[in-house]
Amino acid sequence: MSFLRTILLVLRKDLVVELRSGEILYTTAFFAVSCVLVFAFGFVREGRDLQDVAPGILWIAIAFSGTLALGRTFERERQSETLRALIVAPVDRPALYLAKLIGVTTLMAAVELLIVPLAALLFDAPLFRHALMTAALLAAGTVGFSAVGTLFAAMLVRARSRDVLLPILLYPLTVPVIIAGVRGTAALLQQPEPDLAIARMWLSLMVSFDVVFITLALWTFEPLMTD
């Protein structure tokens, strides 16, 4: 079984299951939208928001809803112990990690399609002024967050207190990604002109983080899953 074929098979299976149940997408999207709305009611006064709050709120909504998605993704594999069936299958185990990573990233991207326009509208933030750069920052940040989260969620799948442990382990390690996302997005929203050089610098930092963590995760996934 080729590496790529394994990724496609597991990814297809996960997407079919999600399309049937809608469990992760609906709960994650509902949570993210609620998060943005609550902050909007808190920070917007007479149609004007406090300066620079939009990037922070956007990335908090992404991080919190992403944690929810990560927990549920592996909970589904735990309920019928199907993760063990995947591990005992004759496939490259790092391919399982990548399939899960792509699945979680896809779900988070779907949620971002909803909350980015919502944040732009509620906070009057010009997130689409440099749409490609915004998309690149979101993509790099989401991949970085999911890369660490997928590894920890897989490691904790049999831990009794996994719901508590996941954020405790995840947030300290992903703080650099979230800070880079916030600062990069803030540079894009800067008035009157965006600071594209600063945004690119934060983007490069996030891409470096992604490369380091995906490499480390691919290296450690097999030994972590074997016992």
Next chain:
Amino acid sequence: MDFDTLTFTDVTRNFGRRRALNRVSLTCRAGELVALIGPNGAGKSTLLAIAATLLKPSAGRVLYGKHSAADGGAALRARIGLLAHDLFIYPELSAFENLLFFAELHGVAQPRRAAEDALTRANLATRRDDPVASFSRGMRQRLAIERAVVHSPRLLLLDEPFTGLDDDAVRVTSERLRSFRDQGAILLVTTHDLEAIEPLANRAVVLASGRLTPIAASGGLRESYRRAMSAS
């Protein structure tokens, strides 16, 4: 890669301070069904998980022919079929989708054909496209047995294969196990259903408190088991 023996040599497995298996030694050969019996919590599922490469022994070694699990890797896992206490099937997918997914994952040459055949053998062809969540325990068990063997493994590890099955399904499953055994598979089966396994087993071993004791497989398995448990 292929092998015709499964050998445990002085296998010990600890979970923290608890010792689940204590220097277990056992050899299973091709064309043989070994019944692994014992009380709850004796370590039977742990032994199967080690044989399935899901767990590593704390001490001792497990060989598949001449290969260890580390040597064999994915090629070795392609020759192992596992039915565990949890059934390893996705409740949101249909019976056919589950079988097709695992057939494809195991690199079966004609996965759709293999999945259709497996459905027929599980007597679930009429429920082909129903989600597994709507199945009874017995139907899920039949599906899970076919899921475990969809890739025609050399080593078949079955944890309580008769759970939830009615008399007809027990008979059909027994025939399937006999057929695999006669075709040269190595079967290691844990069960509390001694009447169902007795006609199939070439040998029986009792695992109690992490230690293994061979007993007579024929001529009253239950009585042999009772004597072994009294002695231990």
